[in-house]
Amino acid sequence: MAGARFVQELRARDPRRRFEITVLGAEREAAYNRVLLSSVLAGSLTPAEIETVPSAWYAAEDVELRTGIEVAMVDRRRRRVLTSGGEHIGYDRLVLATGSRAWVPPIDGLVRDDGELDEDVVVFRTLSDCRAMLARLGRVRRAVVLGGGLLGLEAARGLAGRGVEVEVVHPADRLMERQLDLDAGRVLARTLRSLGVRVRLGAQAVSYDEGPCGRGLVLDDGARVPADLLVVACGVRPNTGLAAAARLKIGRAIVVDDRLTSVTDPLIHAIGECAQHAEQVYGLVAPAWEQAAVLADVLTDGTARYAGSQVVTRLKAADVDLAAMGDTDVDDLDEELEVLRFADPARGTYQKIVIRDERVTGAIMLGGPETVGTVTQLFDRAALVPLDRRALIFPGVSDAGGPSDPADLPDDHTVCRCNGVSCGRVREAAEAGARSVADVAATTRATTGCGGCRADVAAVLAAARPADRAVEATVEVPA
Amino acid sequence: MVATATHCSYCALQCGMTLSPSVDGTVTVRPRDFPTNRGGLCQKGWTAADLLTSPQRLTTPLVRDGRAKDLRPASWDEALDIVADGVRATRRAHGADAVAVLGGGGLTNEKAYQLGKFARVALRTKNIDYNGRYCMSSAAAASNRAFGIDRGLPFPLTDLARTGAVLIAGGNVAETMPPFMQHLAAVRDRGGALVVADPRRTATVDQATLHLPVMPGTDLALALGLFHLAVTDGHVDRAYVADRTTGFEAAWRAAAQWWPERVERVTGVPVTAQRAAVRALADGARGDGAVILTARGAEQQSKGTDTVTALINLALALGLPGRPNSGFGCITGQGNGQGGREHGQKADQLPGYRRIDDPASRAHVASVWGVDADDLPGPGPSAYELIESLGTDGGPRALLVHGTNVVVSSPRGRRVMERLAALDLVVVCDLVPSETAELADVVLPVTQWAEEDGTMTNLEGRVIRRRKAVEPPPGVRTELEVLAGLAERLGHGERFGTDPEQVFDELRRASAGGVADYSGITWERIDADGGVFWPCPGPGHPGTPRLFADGFPTPDGRARFVTVDHRPVAEDVDADHPVYLTTGRVLQQYQSGAQTRRVPSLAAAAAEPHVEIHPDLAGRSGLSDGDLVRVVSRRGDAVGRVRLTTAIRADTVFMPFHWGGEQAVNRVTNPALDPVSRMPEFKVCAVRLERVVS
Structure with missing residues (x-):
């Protein structure tokens, strides 16, 4: 996704097509939107619908697109790459957007002797993984998802929505432990259970093998979880093999500076999940797109520099509303911090907001979605939080008062906005003999605009003329 | 005295009202049961007649003997001579395009038409545009490219009350045109949905069933997100898309990048609210109908056209346009915002919503006007660009202003004042000394609403009659008379009559065969039927209350999805402007x-x-x-x-x-x-x- 985005960003800044661009992709497919894989799994989108840039776009923009081509080696000295097909392709600038791959833990039964995944094991990473899973759906009754992180839970929810019995097996003491605290993890597990996803925490898998009642995942406590499909979602590893072989500096990923340029070679750049900037390796699409834009600007002599990304993690799973951002695993008693918390586990709600210097530095928003947009934007923009902190969790709570009985409104209250008529004038009209809303309208014009105040005017009138209450009990609706 | 049935002087709702003059000169306003207002009036409407007798009314031409001098009263002949002499001198020294014209969306069809003709025939300038550029232009552009036609509402307003769900993107009708709310209240009272996207919790939002609190300048991302959800949540009317539209795939590809969680981050609108909005529209589409409306909030942005386009894409995906009690519409703002943009005061257009750069259109209009098509100027710049060019090198040196108060209504107002000050001649027609009139060299006092006859085209595309209820004050002329007086001095007197009905009959001929075809509409028919919807191509034609039932006026008869993507606001907040x-x-x-x-x-x-x-x-x-x-x-x-x-x-x-x-x-x-x-x-x-x- 980073690569395709970068090409689009570069062409947008290069209308005269100064750059000759060649795109090499190992996957057979043109670029697609990985964020939407969970929608494909859930069945709401077809694989064709998540293609981001059609092949025709590349042709129209004069970009050479070559899919199904793997690069075997980068020859920095001669400024060229060697494909696995033995072809040399020269470059002035090389952008590595090699992404990452699913990590498969060393557990017996996951990988066959030839190094390929076992036929009942899938990872959830690429469109072809997704297709593989979909192709098997008809034959799968029980699936286990190994790993309770973001991708694992999206896969689990997707499979459950397809009618598969699903259990998530997760080694940590909570789901999504990188984003959630213990309580949030518990509430999330409860929500998932209600959607048909079982969750088993603190469980180490030992092997995946054939038992008397079919295949199953064996855990370190000896338990056996039946599974005719095992989805491995244990995290990813950046694809840095090429860069390492070319002796670029690698940390957890390819080390780049603020210009997204390798610190080893000024002609080589890295963006997306294979890049490491300021000790950070990002695994989400938003940072990759931000990097793509910055690099396109850098290569077209712009002044943009990458300063890191604010990360908001958003679980994409039907009927589960979860956003997590910043640092939330904090000491509640830290005097530098304000920690707001609201939990209603029975309704799947847990919200925690961490504030430092009047700014949101971390938040978990689970199941209570009304303020999630507000909190996310405050976090993104480092904007000042509301003076009444409750407004971050309960929308509208700080708005003054609720609706009161119109009859009690003061004389100077405007009851009809369209014609600027106060309660006092309605009462004067009543005093002068008005017996109906129509009478009031005739003298004050109240209710003759949008008509929305008719009931209020009737109430004020009725209270001002108690004897007429029976007459005014029915409120006419405008014709 | 006789009571006169007419319409309000202000917004595009054109509420029906009756004016009853009394012997003391005051005029009483009473609401009339017209389909748009159904007996309702807002405070502006009730008091509309107060301006007829305002002591601030202009009743004599004013001229200035040099920029440092005050305006002084003058005779009509003196004032018109000054204008005509100024125009001639400017043209002689700098060419025909050195005289510019700004019009307004409040002018009657007859005045708007005549002004456009005056600019092209008597002045022969390309430099004419109007304040509708600040009003409906984004929605107009988006509608044209999607549907091949731009009519604010493609159905009568009363259809709205029968639909199942309404989305208003950036509109506050409870404040701007209150009687409109009756139609929306009917939807809500029947259990339908009223969804309003607005950064503020407005009076309209207070009456809505769902508020989408969108961050300013992010309406386009929201619209893309709603389209996205319509696809992923399975609400697309696939048969409609296949049979009646083109371009879905590419439009989807752009919207595919706007999954709801990303939209939430950009717009601040919660995913659940986005989803609820789309579900409400989809439920409506499967039931009584659904309507998507835009107004200035979504449109008055540097990406307004694309924002409206994204909402049209949503409407097309749900299969709304052309279905009963369903569709997409723009809530027109100015009284004659609709008619004002159809008959030639827009920089790139000729009467009948014709393109001025289309040879066949030029030939047709030139034949009606009795001039050579080659003598008609080409397209000019848009309103703000025209204003920016005033008094600059090669830019206009003289400006005629009709029905607009540009120093208040244009962006970067002080710059506008500087540009006006740089001109050799500024002429303003107005009924009161507006801020723009105060800067003029010549001010010509003109009739207003209840003092003149004409037609207006309301927000539904219904052509209605504005009727004269009182005599204008002595010394005041109609704009048709002003243009005729100037045309005569410029040697074109015979082409510019002063009788509005005759001007309308010429407008009918000029519009014949155009997109906005008025040729079958007569004042007589309007009087008999209470209004006629355009297009009405020919005397026997019933008019067209509802568009698109049988197809779209595009070359292939299909509506077009146009691919758009979000972009940031032109000026974001920073430390100095936070x-x-x-x-x-x-x-x-x-x-x-x-x-x-x-x-x-x-x-x-x-x-x-x-x-x-x-x-x-x-x-x-x-x-x-x-x-x-x-x-x-x-x-x-x-x-x-x-x-x-x-x-x-x-x-x-x-x-x-x-x-x-x-x-x-x-x-x-x-x-x-x-x-x-x-x-x-x-x-x-x-x-x-x-x-x-x-």
């Missing part, structure tokens, strides 16, 4: 306020601009309720009175634009233009707040 400003209207004032500020009861109810501020922002800015605050951008500043409210975001302030001078918020707004419609970015710019110490 707050967003958005602008809009209040109930008691209309447009630049030139008229409504002179109606005593309206002036009393809304005497000065207020600045809506969230209490948190006010507290942090050292502002209290009732303080005067200066709103400052890179372009200028304006002063208003602080009104604390939790109905606005804490990062945004709101200020209405109906006042002039230091109170004119358009001194602050950003003239960044939409690349297609040339609409300025009125709805969002970056400002800081300064407390005014008195």
Whole structure:
């Protein structure tokens, strides 16, 4: 996704097509939107619908697109790459957007002797993984998802929505432990259970093998979880093999500076999940797109520099509303911090907001979605939080008062906005003999605009003329 | 005296009303049961007649003997001679394009038509545009490219009451055209949905079933997100898309990048609210119908055309346009915003919504006008670009202004004043001494609404009659008379009559065969039927209340999905200007306020601009309720009175634009233009707040 985005960003800044661009992709497919894989799994989108840039776009923009081509080696000295097909392709600038791959833990039964995944094991990473899973759906009754992180839970929810019995097996003491605290993890597990996803925490898998009642995942406590499909979602590893072989500096990923340029070679750049900037390796699409834009600007002599990304993690799973951002695993008693918390586990709600210097530095928003947009934007923009902190969790709570009985409104209250008529004038009209809303309208014009105040005017009138209450009990609706 | 059935002088709802003059010269207004207002009137309508007898009314031409001198009364002959001499001298020295014309969306069809013809035939200038550029131009451009036609509502307003769900993107009708709310209330009372996208919790939002609190300048991302959800949640009408549209795949590919969680982050609208909005529309589409409406909030942005396009894409995906009680529409603002853009005062158009660069259109209109098509000028620049060019090297040297108060209504207002000051001749036709008239070299007093006959085309595309109810004050002429007087002096007298019905008959011929074909509409028919919907191509044609039932007026008969993508606001907040400003209207004032500020009861109810501020922002800015605050951008500043409210975001302030001078918020707004419609970015710019110490 980073690569395709970068090409689009570069062409947008290069209308005269100064750059000759060649795109090499190992996957057979043109670029697609990985964020939407969970929608494909859930069945709401077809694989064709998540293609981001059609092949025709590349042709129209004069970009050479070559899919199904793997690069075997980068020859920095001669400024060229060697494909696995033995072809040399020269470059002035090389952008590595090699992404990452699913990590498969060393557990017996996951990988066959030839190094390929076992036929009942899938990872959830690429469109072809997704297709593989979909192709098997008809034959799968029980699936286990190994790993309770973001991708694992999206896969689990997707499979459950397809009618598969699903259990998530997760080694940590909570789901999504990188984003959630213990309580949030518990509430999330409860929500998932209600959607048909079982969750088993603190469980180490030992092997995946054939038992008397079919295949199953064996855990370190000896338990056996039946599974005719095992989805491995244990995290990813950046694809840095090429860069390492070319002796670029690698940390957890390819080390780049603020210009997204390798610190080893000024002609080589890295963006997306294979890049490491300021000790950070990002695994989400938003940072990759931000990097793509910055690099396109850098290569077209712009002044943009990458300063890191604010990360908001958003679980994409039907009927589960979860956003997590910043640092939330904090000491509640830290005097530098304000920690707001609201939990209603029975309704799947847990919200925690961490504030430092009047700014949101971390938040978990689970199941209570009304303020999630507000909190996310405050976090993104480092904007000042509301003076009444409750407004971050309960929308509208700080708005003054609720609706009161119109009859009690003061004389100077405007009851009809369209014609600027106060309660006092309605009462004067009543005093002068008005017996109906129509009478009031005739003298004050109240209710003759949008008509929305008719009931209020009737109430004020009725209270001002108690004897007429029976007459005014029915409120006419405008014709 | 006789009571006269006519329509309100202000907005595009054109509420039916009856005017009854009394012997003492005052005129009584009574609402009429017309389909748009069904007996309702707002405060502006009730008091519309007060302006007829305003002591501030202009009743004699005014001229200035040099820029440093005051305006002085003059005879009509003297004033018209000065204008004609000035025009001739300017043309001689600088060419025909050195004379420019600005029109308005409040002019009758007859006046708008005649003004466009006057510019092209008598002045032979390409430099004419109008204030509708600041109004409906984005929606017009989007509708044209999607449907092949631009009519605000493609169905009668009364259809709205029968639909199952309505989405209003950036519109506050409860404040701008209150009787409109009756139609929406009917939807809600029947259990239907009323969804409103607005950064503020407005009076309209208060009556909605769902509010989408969109951050200023992100309406396009929201629209893309709603389209995205319509696809992923399975609400697309696949058969409709296949049979009646083109371009879905590419439009989807752009919207595919706007999954709801990303949209939430950009717009601030929660995913659940986005999903609920789409579900409401989809439920409506499967039941009684669903309608998507846009207004200035979504349109007055430097990406307004694309925002409207994205909402049209949503409407097409749900299969709405052309279905009963369903569709997409734009809520037109100005009284004749619709007709005003159809008959030739737009820079690139000729009567009948014809393109001025189309040879066949030029030939047809030239034949009606009795001129050579080659003598017609080509397309000119848009309103703001025209204003920017005034008095510059190679730019216009003289300007005629009709029905607009540009120094209040244009963005970057002080710049506008500088440009006017750089001209050799500024001529303003108006009924009151507006801020623009005060800067003119010649001011010509013209008739208003109840003093003249003509037609208006309301927000539904219904052509209706404006009827004369009273005699104008002595000394006042109609704009048709003014144009005729000038044309005569410029050697074209025979082409410019003063009888509005005859002008309308010529307009009918000029529009014949065009998109907005009025050829079958006569004043007689309007009088008999209460209005006729265009297109009405020919005397026997019944008019067209509902468009698109059988197809779209595009070459292949299909509606077009147009691919659009989100982009950021033209000017984002920063350390020096940390707050967003958005602008809009209040109930008691209309447009630049030139008229409504002179109606005593309206002036009393809304005497000065207020600045809506969230209490948190006010507290942090050292502002209290009732303080005067200066709103400052890179372009200028304006002063208003602080009104604390939790109905606005804490990062945004709101200020209405109906006042002039230091109170004119358009001194602050950003003239960044939409690349297609040339609409300025009125709805969002970056400002800081300064407390005014008195």
